[in-house]
Amino acid sequence: MAPLEVTTLLFDLDGTLYGIENGYEAHVRENVYRFMIEKLGVEKNECRNVWKRAFEKHNQTLKGLRSEGYEIDKEEFWDFIRSGREKFLSEAPEVASLLQALPQSKWVVTNCNERHAWLALKEMKLDQYFEGVLGSDFMEPYAKPQEEAFQAVVERIGIAPSEAVMFEDSVKNLRTCKTMGMRTVLVRGATAREEGASVDDLVREGIVDHVVASCSEGDVRAAAPSLFARG
Known part of the structure; x- marks a missing residue:
């Protein structure tokens, strides 16, 4: 059977629509540690270990901390850790150019909650290009990289997996997408390096279809020109 036409593009948020070198992701991590100290009573010198253990269980901090037995108000948590975005995020014309040039339907799929993902998109002036955000509230009780999510x-969205292309900086998430039949684009960066991924091996194994340095029109057009075909 011939593969279905690509109708839908799925984009991760953090590390994909913006590069983590801008400092926002590190800022969010520091906010998580402050939340743990101020709201949960975790000792400062234990924060990283508790967070790492929680995150590795569920690939999402809120779910992981709750699994450790902490009672956390969801809205308070997201408001606290995602504060300060305006200091790091700004208009992203190169990403906007990409999104405008691609003819497919576009969605953000993120382990962040929907409200704060939309606020980040608005800060970057990218919100107008997306039909929706499917985040932690929608995917609950699951989270990326779980297949159920x-x-x-x-x-x-109402599509077959083979109609979708996933843009991600996390190899763990792309592995699930590829297993389901999606096409995959790795945004090369610190996340893949932290996960110990060899990009050459991922391409050779067929886990990653395309590799880009960023979600700019130039990078994506060079790596995957067929995505820009209309009709």
Whole structure:
């Protein structure tokens, strides 16, 4: 059977639509540690270990901390850790040019909650290009990279996995997408390096279809020109 036409592009947020070198992701991590100290009573010298253990369980901090037995108000948590975005995020014309040039339907799929993902998109002046954000509230009780989370996404949009392309900086997430039949674009950066991924191996194994340095029109057009075809 011939592969279905690509109708839908799925974009991660952090590390994909903006590069983590801008400092925002590190700022969010520091906010998480402050939240743990101020709201949960975790000792400062234990924050990183508690966070790492929690995150590795669920790939999402809120779920992980709750699994450790901490009672956390969801809205308070997201408001606290995602504060200060305006200091790091700004208009992203190169990403806007890419999104404008691509003819497919576009969605953000993120382990961040929807409200704060939209606020980040507005800060970068990218919100107008997306039909929706499917985040932690929608995917609950699952989270990326769980297949159940991605299955909920494609069912919500009303597509087969083979109609979608996922843009991600996390190899863990792309592995799930590829297993389901999606096409995959790795945004090369610190996340893949932290996960110990060899980009050459990922391409050779067929986990990653395309590799880009950023979500700019030039990078994506050079790596995956077929995505820009209309009709």
